[in-house]
Amino acid sequence: MGHREDLLEGAKRCLLQxxxxxxxxxxxxKESGTNLASIGYHYGSKDALLVQAYVSLVEEMGDRFEPGWGAGGTTQAPPGSLERFREVWANIIRSMPESRAVWLISFELILQGDRLPEVRKMLVEAQSQGRSGLLPLFNGLPEAEQSxxxxxxxxRLYQTLLQGLMVQWLFDPDSATDADQLTEGLRRVIAGAEHKS
Known part of the structure; x- marks a missing residue:
């Protein structure tokens, strides 16, 4: 690995600690075995490096959301179905305990956003990318093909659900919504909308 990668890996470990x-x-x-000048040269600033490290941690966590991740690598649920919706949320929820440190960083960034305007600006852009990154999990289309x-x-719907679920799981995992409850709630909303049409 070069200094750029060493810095990123060191920053990820620092964020988690x-x-x-x-x-x-x-x-x-200290964590990366590099030098101070490397941060500015490769990332521009410490905050830019930390944002990139945070985004990288979220992306790694997102790999566990994939359909089939918790079922031995296979899935039968077709994209766009309630079964697929349930499967993805079950994977997200299954990953919550081991991803707790990343979710806590998310809250720290939300709470400190006003004090870190440049960081907030970078994260707003990353949040937009996160929305498009969630979609393939549910609809099966590659991210580049999402309109x-x-x-x-x-x-935005999936991102809002994810953030709300994150809050519940950080606050009290025992009372947090599970995948079956989330799916049944959606099923009832769909049935109600169809009934009124």
């Missing part, structure tokens, strides 16, 4: 605000540039240098309209509607 100390969080965003408490991680210093010196912490990252802006789908990203701005369905992507």
């Amino acid at each position: 100390k969080g965003f605000v408490r991680t210093t540039a010196r912490d990252i240098v 802006k309209e789908v990203v701005d509607t369905e992507g």
Whole structure:
């Protein structure tokens, strides 16, 4: 690995150990075995590096959301079905305990956003990418084929559900919504909408 990759891996470890605000540039240098100048050269700033490290952690966590991840690598649920919806949410929920540190960083960033305007700006862009990244899990289309309209509607719905679920699981995992409850809730909303049409 080169300095760029070493810095990213070191920053990820620092985030998981100390969080965003408490991680210093010196912490990252110590953890990565690099030097202070490398941070500016490769990432522009410590905050830009930490944002990239956070996004990388979220992407790694997202790999466990894939249909079939918790079922031995196979899935029978067709894209767009309630079964697929349930399967993806079951995977997300199954990953919650081991992903807790990443979700806590998310909350730290939300709470510190006003104090870190440049970080907030970078994360707003990453959040938009996150919406389009969630869609293939549910509809089976590659991310590059998702239309802006789908990203701005369905992507926002899934992202909102994910963030709400994250809050519940961080607050009290025992009372948090499970995949069956989420799916049944959606089924009832669909049935109600069809009944009124």
